[in-house]
Amino acid sequence: MEVKTKKILIIDDDSRNIFALTAVLKAKKFNCLSAISAQQGFDILKNEADVGVVLMDMMMPDMDGYEAIGKMKNHPQMADIPVIAVTAQAMVGDRERCLAAGAVGYVSKPVNVDELLIQINNYL
Secondary structure (H helix, E strand, O other): OOOOOOEEEEEOOOHHHHHHHHHHHHHOOOEEEEEOOHHHHHHHHHHOOOEEEEEEEOOOOOOOHHHHHHHHHOOOOOOOOOEEEEEOOOOOOHHHHHHHHOOOEEEEOOOOHHHHHHHHHHHO
């Protein structure tokens, strides 16, 4: 019997970040999807019923992570999907701002893989 694993959706406008995170997570046997914009991420979420957690870059053009999390929380199909903020913003108050926006977790770049895995495993 095959165990069905939940997918991780990585939303980041920098393909190098997507590549690095995907490589690390695939090595840990996670199934990853990726999007280079929040809108592309929403399209994936509407078509993929088994996304278990979203890793959201907070600094993106067009729609930043704060706005994207807000839109997810107001969309019935996406409201319950946990979002972990992954951001280069590591100033005092940034973590609180991400959590206040609706993220369930926060990891600063460069990503501490062990910390990220702990947070992912809390939600998958």
